[in-house]
Amino acid sequence: MAKKPNKPIIELKDVWKIYQMGEVKVVALSGLDLAVSKGEFVSIMGPSGSGKSTAMNMIGCLDIPTKGTIFLDGKDISQMNESDLAQIRGQKIGFIFQQFNLIPTLTALENIMLPMIFQGMPRDERMAKAKKLLKMVELDERMDHKPNELSGGQQQRVAIARSLSNDPEVILADEPTGNLDSKTGNTVMDFLKKLHKEEGKTIVMVTHDEDVAKNADRIEYLKDGKIVKVLKSGR
Amino acid sequence: MISDYISLSVRSLLKRRLRTYLTMIGIFIGIAAVVSLIGLGEGLRVAITSQFGFLGTDVLSVQAANINFAGAPGQGAPNPLQEDLVDKINKINNVDRAFGRYIGSATIEFRDKQKIEFIVSIPGGEDRRIFERMMNLKTQDGRLLTDQDTRGALLGSNYHTGTTYGATFDRPINAGDKVLINDKQFTVVGILENKGSFIFDDAIMMNNDVMITEGIKADDGTVNIIGVKVKDVDQIEQTRLDIEKLLRKERDVKEGEEDFTVQTPQQALESLNSTLFAVQLFVTIIAVISLVVGGIGIMNTMYTAVLERTKEIGIMKSIGARNSTIFTLFFIESGMMGMIGGLIGIGLGMSFAYGLSYIAGLALGSDLIRASISIWLVLGALAFSFFFGTIFGVLPAIRASKLNPVDSLRGAK
Numbered sequence A: 001m002a003k004k005p006n007k008p009i010i011e012l013k014d015v016w017k018i019y020q021m022g023e024v025k026v027v028a029l030s031g032l033d034l035a036v037s038k039g040e041f042v043s044i045m046g047p048s049g050s051g052k053s054t055a056m057n058m059i060g061c062l063d064i065p066t067k068g069t070i071f072l073d074g075k076d077i078s079q080m081n082e083s084d085l086a087q088i089r090g091q092k093i094g095f096i097f098q099q100f101n102l103i104p105t106l107t108a109l110e111n112i113m114l115p116m117i118f119q120g121m122p123r124d125e126r127m128a129k130a131k132k133l134l135k136m137v138e139l140d141e142r143m144d145h146k147p148n149e150l151s152g153g154q155q156q157r158v159a160i161a162r163s164l165s166n167d168p169e170v171i172l173a174d175e176p177t178g179n180l181d182s183k184t185g186n187t188v189m190d191f192l193k194k195l196h197k198e199e200g201k202t203i204v205m206v207t208h209d210e211d212v213a214k215n216a217d218r219i220e221y222l223k224d225g226k227i228v229k230v231l232k233s234g235r
Numbered sequence B: 001m002i003s004d005y006i007s008l009s010v011r012s013l014l015k016r017r018l019r020t021y022l023t024m025i026g027i028f029i030g031i032a033a034v035v036s037l038i039g040l041g042e043g044l045r046v047a048i049t050s051q052f053g054f055l056g057t058d059v060l061s062v063q064a065a066n067i068n069f070a071g072a073p074g075q076g077a078p079n080p081l082q083e084d085l086v087d088k089i090n091k092i093n094n095v096d097r098a099f100g101r102y103i104g105s106a107t108i109e110f111r112d113k114q115k116i117e118f119i120v121s122i123p124g125g126e127d128r129r130i131f132e133r134m135m136n137l138k139t140q141d142g143r144l145l146t147d148q149d150t151r152g153a154l155l156g157s158n159y160h161t162g163t164t165y166g167a168t169f170d171r172p173i174n175a176g177d178k179v180l181i182n183d184k185q186f187t188v189v190g191i192l193e194n195k196g197s198f199i200f201d202d203a204i205m206m207n208n209d210v211m212i213t214e215g216i217k218a219d220d221g222t223v224n225i226i227g228v229k230v231k232d233v234d235q236i237e238q239t240r241l242d243i244e245k246l247l248r249k250e251r252d253v254k255e256g257e258e259d260f261t262v263q264t265p266q267q268a269l270e271s272l273n274s275t276l277f278a279v280q281l282f283v284t285i286i287a288v289i290s291l292v293v294g295g296i297g298i299m300n301t302m303y304t305a306v307l308e309r310t311k312e313i314g315i316m317k318s319i320g321a322r323n324s325t326i327f328t329l330f331f332i333e334s335g336m337m338g339m340i341g342g343l344i345g346i347g348l349g350m351s352f353a354y355g356l357s358y359i360a361g362l363a364l365g366s367d368l369i370r371a372s373i374s375i376w377l378v379l380g381a382l383a384f385s386f387f388f389g390t391i392f393g394v395l396p397a398i399r400a401s402k403l404n405p406v407d408s409l410r411g412a413k
Helices: A052-059 A082-092 A106-117 A123-136 A152-163 A182-199 B001-014 B018-051 B083-091 B128-134 B163-168 B208-213 B233-251 B263-308 B311-317 B324-364 B373-399 B405-409
Strands: A008-021 A026-037 A041-045 A067-072 A093-096 A172-175 A204-206 A219-222 A227-231 B057-063 B096-099 B104-110 B113-122 B139-143 B151-156 B178-181 B184-192 B206-207 B227-231 B262-263
Touching: A008 A052, A008 A204, A026 A052, A026 A204, A026 A227, A041 A052, A041 A182, A052 A067, A052 A204, A052 B227, A067 B163, A082 A093, A082 B104, A082 B208, A082 B311, A093 A152, A093 B096, A106 A152, A106 B001, A123 A152, A152 A182, A172 A182, A182 A204, A227 B113, B001 B096, B001 B324, B018 B263, B018 B324, B018 B373, B057 B263, B096 B113, B113 B163, B113 B208, B128 B227, B139 B262, B163 B311, B206 B208, B206 B324, B227 B233, B233 B262, B262 B263, B263 B324, B263 B373, B311 B405, B324 B373, B373 B405
Parallel strands: A041 A204, A041 A219, A093 A172, A172 A204, B113 B206, B151 B184
Antiparallel strands: A008 A026, A008 A067, A219 A227, B057 B227, B057 B262, B096 B227, B104 B113, B104 B178, B139 B184, B151 B206, B178 B184
């Protein structure tokens, strides 16, 4: 069958997430197993309520599982405290959100520099890097614009540039085209594919749009908190 | 790194400019009150201290208890000191010399411009020299008074150079000038050297008997103050007690119910200072209360900011901000509100205090109301306001830092 993949950069083993909502227990993940190798582009698809977002939060170190283990780059993050998780998020993960999630008071350039500030990068260095990243997403002309002065597609490109600012191991994209029309959505997807192909970035993307999901090497279908089907893309 | 955080915090504050200013009003009113009132109080204290500073340590003053707060010392006493007390005090052991003095007020007119001022008497005869030495009287222009000067007056230095002339008369008064005192013509025989005290520098001095004959002091056998010079300074407390005992007997009052005071200048100063301190303390307490209210305003604003920016906090956490980073950002924000509020407050307080003392100087021709704002008061007020801003910012900042990244990204409150 398929060749043995490289050592996985992300590995979820029997991950459970149970939320206590008052009296009711809500099982969001029920024994999720997932492995993503370095340099892979994986889509996670599933209907709403299937646990996509929870899975995303686990991989992104935004939350820790109730049960099970998560390895990121060989490190078990399932028992870490919030401060260490924040550190790992800052260094190893780049987020791209459906709603772009730029800081409204900061310019495009400053938004890209923000994760580098949190990592304590010197000013000159982060300035140069942010400019380079803006150039890569072809927005160097819009450097000093605030998010509300940019179109949706432009904001998402700034967000992509931001996600790359600390050279993360993994880029996590949560419905990256969900708020965009199909044309701008395609442009954004082109940037992601370029990152994957040219820069060799590992990308995990959550989406409910099959056409978007097909851009990935592999599509994992999630239902009721676990993977039910794996599909190789036709590429 | 911290400068980056400061700039981020400033951005957030400027984004909500109106709310930031409104919140800071609470702080700057409190700080302005502290700075101006303590500054003026301190100025008053310095002024009063300097008035007393020239007096020797070997002098006691005896006064009847006053009923009015304003006016010259010894005036308006319901039971004034009788003149014969002077001789009786003179007989007390360790008393070198005691003499009665008159203090009154009169209109002084020069070139059609008038002003009301204190008039103090200078004793005649052989007491004159002792008094002059005791008070270290010297003239910068003209000469001192003699027993023959029935129409002569000695003026303080301000009539010649200082604030009184500047605010009232159109030219300096010199020795030899004629002035009208209570509409009667006097010749200015001399101008005293500057002493840095309004008691001397604004004073009009004339001979004891002239004050009586010219009707400035009623001829009723009473004196306003008895000045006592002691021989041995080490015995001054005993002498004070002896004088008190004599006065109790003469005035027929019991111990503890004295309607007079016998004080050294230092004691008089201390009692004034303690009153002033109480006033300053009271004012400070009120100002601190207003600062607490201002601080609660900051707290309220910061809690609102945490709610409003829940999502922003979530975003920052997702891109690598730790709890401590979020705490620092919010903490700096509230501290800045405190400190900027403090800076504005200090500016307002200083302009109020200096403005008031300037206006008082123009209106009253006196430098008694003046502001004395030390660098320590300014630094203290600044530290205090920053402290208040941060203290009241701690809880909201903790709340912000503890937000769960997943919930806050969803914008859940």
